[in-house]
Amino acid sequence: MPASAFDDINWDMQSTYPSSLTQLGTLGKVIQDRLAATSGGQVNVTFQEPGAIVPALEAFDAVSSGAVQAAWSTPGYWTGKDSALALFAAVPFGPQAGEYYAWIRFGGGQELLDEIYANYNIKSLICGVIAPEASGWFREEIKSIDDLKGKKMRFFGLGAKVMEKVGVSTQLLAGGDIFPALELGTIDATEFSMPAIDLKLGFYQVAKHYYFPGWHQQSTLFELMINKDEWDALSDDTKALFETVCEANVAYGLAEGEAIQFTALKELQDNGVTIHTWPPEILDTLRAAWGEVVEEESAGNPNFKKAWDSLSTFRENYKTWSDVGYLK
């Protein structure tokens, strides 16, 4: 057989999610398996559980310095480095998966992401997308915005800033810490992910009111982070392989996410969970609060403003198409 044009790679990929977590972890494993299968075993990028090399939230610095070659994560974890990265993870009242990935791939999103990460010696490939999240779990029914005031809630990303605006006291807990906090009453409510994932974490055992839609996260992007020196040194063929495997993971993750929610919803209802949808007036209030958050974030960080302007312009244009193209 002829020689292949792939580089021989033996990298570690520090995951920010455990491999046991539906989609959030399993999609990272798919990357590892597909890179190996499509390279004749030459491109080995080994999934490492959180903490195996460095703790999950130190993956950014580890990839940046080259201490680890790669990481599996979401840009939304790194807002402490640059708040603009939140816009490459999940946007309140933002695009669904197809529109979001269209912006990344053909609307200038990837180029803006490259600009930001270049400051940290990191190349990030968008390498997965999932369907909408749920809005969250509440121990008590929420009938008005007033019922939200004073509630202590686990919340992620830009949505947390919106919740703060309407009087919710938010904190960010890792997936494994949420259940005990909810059980003990340290928090009154939590959002985490989609029904199929939330089911596994058992929140339904201590909170019976499950709210939709997840206005804060209508789709979520995941990334394969690679130390930029390592990336730049790869052959064109190997780069093409990474890009192809990641693009396949986008379609795979979206399809899987869409396919596995209804069974989970049914199982939750069989376990006594009540499914609620937010009334329009609550969504309107949250949307207005999001407008304030955008103004503040844009004023505080030129990178945020630049990415927001790019995404907003794309969405305005896209709307002229989606308004007529799609059956209501």
Added chain:
Amino acid sequence: MPASAFDDINWDMQSTYPSSLTQLGTLGKVIQDRLAATSGGQVNVTFQEPGAIVPALEAFDAVSSGAVQAAWSTPGYWTGKDSALALFAAVPFGPQAGEYYAWIRFGGGQELLDEIYANYNIKSLICGVIAPEASGWFREEIKSIDDLKGKKMRFFGLGAKVMEKVGVSTQLLAGGDIFPALELGTIDATEFSMPAIDLKLGFYQVAKHYYFPGWHQQSTLFELMINKDEWDALSDDTKALFETVCEANVAYGLAEGEAIQFTALKELQDNGVTIHTWPPEILDTLRAAWGEVVEEESAGNPNFKKAWDSLSTFRENYKTWSDVGYLK
């Protein structure tokens, strides 16, 4: 460098679309280029223009017999072989791209497709999906169902049977034959594809009324057809490469389709085209006619019924999720 586990392949891929056609043709070229780039040049599947080896609509028989190893097409072209294949191409009032691909990948769709194609010694990989089509071009404004009666219209697939039910006389013309027929008045109207594609074919020069949404084709699947003896003889690594490149093409095609329509719509409007959306009563009439078509097709072909039942059950379940999961 070590030897790769890929097979050395030099295949032809007979396309049913010219390479110059936006998405319909270009997505086929992407497959050729990506297979080569991700295999170190070992997996060569050469895009062949329609007629280069066999005429477009003879690609099925050529792949089946092994006269050509592969073809780029849509299952919707082969309803003369098995009418059930229409359900793997585009479904009137059917799923959007994410839901459709979820059925193919995780809902049993691919397995049903394999069953049908095995009868013809063909392996078909779903290898692309595009955003909604437009409903069509009319020389005169359509204000009611009565205005449709007696119109001669170019129409593709299952949607054509629906149009016949409401009194339209349909015929299927190849892309290149539509413009002259519309110009000469041989037909009064046509659907073909999405704004970016329709723009290139110039229909706006002879018909000024452009209707949406494309109820007959909210998303369209494309396929890479491979002679099954050739497919079965491939190594697992080479099969994995084909599957990965095709899955990447699904995400790529969807993103591209979503990104390029709004500019085309604007250009069409600048050229004097009026954009119309169908009133609800016309859509309701078409939906009812589609129900009749489904009954007739199901009665006439057990494979159609089996695929329809599978897709319908998946869609019913999916709806319990999408109704709550998505922001309206």
